[in-house]
Amino acid sequence: MPAYRLIVATAAGAAAALLVSACSSSAADTNSSAGKVVAVGAENEYADVISQIGGKYVTVSAIESNPNTDPHTFEASPSVAAVVSAAQLIVQNGIGYDTYMNKIESASPSSSRKVIDVQQLEHLPNSTPNPHLWYKPTTMPAVAKAVADDLSVLRPKDAAYFKANVTKFDNSLKPWLAAIAAFKAAYAGTPVAVTEPVGDYMLQAVGADIKTPFGLQADIMNGVDPSPQYVSLEDSLFAKHEVKVFVYNQQVTDSLTASFLATAKQYGIPVVGVYETMPVPGYNYQSWMLAEVNALRKAVADKVSTERLVP
Secondary structure (H helix, E strand, C coil): CCCCEECCCCHHHHHHHHHHHCCCHHHHHHHHHCCCEEEEEEEHHHHHHHHHHHHHHEEEEEEECCCCCCHHHCCCCHHHHHHHHHCCEEEECCCCCCHHHHHHHHHCCCCCCEEEEHHHHCCCCCCCCCCCHHHCCCHHHHHHHHHHHHHHHHCHHHHHHHHHHHHHHHHHCHHHHHHHHHHHHHHCCCEEEECCHHHHHHHHHCCCEECCCHHHHHHHHCCCCCCHHHHHHHHHHHHCCCCCEEEEECCCCCHHHHHHHHHHHHCCCCEEEECCCCCCCCCCHHHHHHHHHHHHHHHHHHCCCECCCCC
């Protein structure tokens, strides 16, 4: 597993985060003087890719990595601001998912800092309805290349090393892409229900038919109470066995999603848990994505639930 620091900081946890990160401005200066590029991934899946591409030449911090918190409501603490301000390379998601990063960057401008905004990298409009870009198979190869390009500017003499790591990274995605293709070949059109659009890009890639209205998904994602009609429709998908799998966001739950989970179980609908930040320890980005597709296949083929990923 690549090594990188995990910064899980809310206002209440700022002091603890400073202790565990050991990555204040002074720490970042020390790393910089040691020759390593100081980098930050707003979400730990992006930090993981930075670590894989940068290898021994980077020191990486992940801002969001706690699977028990809602990334949509994350509030940056002073310790997080210090870490981000000191970074020479940043990868963030965009599409309103981690706007705190933009605020910190604007408050501590740097002409030499490299910022990779994945929304901009993918040329996506602000109106893009689903911000969970890491589940899209085309996203991380583009991120990996962009990271290598920026690292090559910051450390020109090591450009070949970074380029070689991109090749290695792309090759390591092949089992995931093969699993996607195999599922699509065998089970295209499989009807599924979801709580919110966390795994929708993956479900679309495997050819699944998402029966949950996007309006309901968006309401749950944005913390809005869905209409009774939406709730009734979702329940009926389970009761009438109109779906074969329930894809459940393990990271953001409430009484409504818990009731959907209970209903799915009541009617024997297999459950697949998905996450917004990479489950750690035990996974890197590639193994996490492969595990999710394998869990989906197990649910469809064997009617076996995988509510939580365990490495």
